[in-house]
Amino acid sequence: MAENAIDFETGRTLNALIRRMGGMDECLRLGFIYQDPNGVMSPSAAGMAYLMYVVARDIKDPAEAFAAGYEAAVELMAPDDQSSPDT
Secondary structure (H helix, E strand, O other): OOOOEEOHHHHHHHHHHHHHHOOHHHHHHHOOEEEOOOOEEEEOHHHHHHHHHHHOOOOOOHHHHHHHHHHHHHHHHOOOHHHOOOO
């Protein structure tokens, strides 16, 4: 098993997560990094969501981060207007 092996295609993204979170241990603790059975690490879905919804929006306040997560969930859970029988 490889130790600290990084997926080549996601290396830059993984390094951005590690740098922002203060280290690999913190990323692993938060579940922002996925390690496959061979020991190769890549950003998890949670890590990618953090980069897309928090970092990309330049959110620094925890309350803003929660609000952004709520907004994203509402958008995903909202019924599609096109498939509504009322339209």
